[in-house]
Amino acid sequence: MSTTNKGFNYIFNTSKEDHKVSKILSGHDADAKVVLQNLVSFDSHTRSVISSFQHRLFSTCHNLQEARHYVNQAVLDVLTSTVIRHYPMLKNLNVEAPAVKRIDGCVAEAGCSLTELLAWSSHLASPEPACEELKPQCTTQPPSQALARSAEQKIIDHQATVINHFIEHVKLQDARMDALEAKLNDPTQVARKRHKQESSTSDVSQARKKQRRGAATHLHATWYAWYAHEPQLWRAPISRQQKSDAKQLVAYMKLFLDDGFVLDATAEDFRDKVLQLGTRAEKAVLAFLDEHGIISRGSGAVLKHLRTLHRAGTLNARIERHEQLLQSAAICDPAPGYTQNVLEQISG
Known part of the structure; x- marks a missing residue:
């Protein structure tokens, strides 16, 4: 490393300089005192609703064995306000992103609507008046027109993002209505509405084409999401096909827990137990597939x-064993009854 680089690192590689750089990149003056945004600006009723949403969004920050490991409430308020404020931007970047799905699920679980979430976001994006305590410290006043323009532009950009989200939502609703009407009407009207359906979904389809295929989901991850995520997969805001696939995959994995399993949702180590059982079932399933010359590892392929093996009758013995365990006390499953014992033996 050259002398110049060493000097540069010595001067700029400090937390104080990092704070100044972050202020400048955020549109603030380098020496200005920036107050972190929190939830104080909301009324008490709205804060109680947001608190329910916050508790589900940061579920891993509560109900720990030791209270000293809890995340400070002030920190959670800042993180929650940041998530709410930038939610329209996140959804505009990628509707299928895991973070967006997580936020949508927590909103539904808290009994809120996306309209309320967008209203909170717009409220947080509105500029706040300068703090009276900070006014005497300002020796030089920057150009007011430039600051007003910057704040106004931020509001315009945020509102445009919210409006674009509503436009995309309306387009998707129109496309679904056209598809439903096409099924109900006679074939002569199908061709007439096909062009409208294609034009209304062209923007959405182009955005989906740009998305890259993600990595395969491991079996233990699907098992953990089924039992331990909030909300659980059987009541999460996902498609019926996704719920059906997850339910069937978990049912297959249960067949490979030869001694049964016991899960208590009220236990402190519930999530740890879920992960342990999922990992054990995954190893047994993959070993079983290896015996049949199958090397797939992702949830969908498995x-x-x-x-295929079920239709061939290969799993009949395991299904019979699982039914016997269900009749005894060897299995304690916190999932709803309609999601259990969904596999039947195939008669030859």
Whole structure:
């Protein structure tokens, strides 16, 4: 490393300089005292609703064995306000992003609507008056027109993002209505509405084409999401096909827990126990597939192979064993009854 680089690192590689750089990149003056945004600006009723949403969003920050490991409430308020404020931007970047799905699920679980979430976001994006305590410290006043323009532009950009979100939502609703009407009407009207449906969904389809295919989901991750995520997969705001696939995959994994399993949702180590059982079932499933010359590891591919083996009658013995365990006290499953014992033996 050259002398110049060493000197540069010595001067700029400090937390104080990092704070100044972050202020400048955020549109603030380098020496200005920036107050972190929190939830104080909301009324008490709205704060109680947001608190319910916050408790589900940061579920891993509560109900720990030791209270000293809890995350400070002031920190959670700042993080929550940041998530709410930038939610329209996140959804505009990628509707299918895991973070967006997580936020939508927590909103539904808290009994809120996306309209309320967008209203909170707009409220947080509105400029706040300068703090009276900070006014005497300002020796030089920057150009008021430039600051007003900057704040106004931020509001315009945020409102445009919210409006674009509503436009995309309306387009999707129109496309679904056209598809439903096409099924109900005679074939002569199908061709007439097909052009409208394609034009209304062209922007959405182009955005989906740009998305890259993500990595395969491991079996233990699907198992953990089924039992321990909030909300659980059987009541999460996802498609019926996704719920059905997850339910069937978890049912197949249960067949490979030879001694049964016991899960108590009220136990302190519930999530740890879920992860342990999921990992154990995953190892047994993959070992079983290896015996049949199958090397797939992702949840989707494994589910297809297990369905094929099920139709061939290969899993009959395991299904019979699982039914016997269900009749005894060897299995304690916190999932709803309609999601259990969904596999039947295939008669030859």
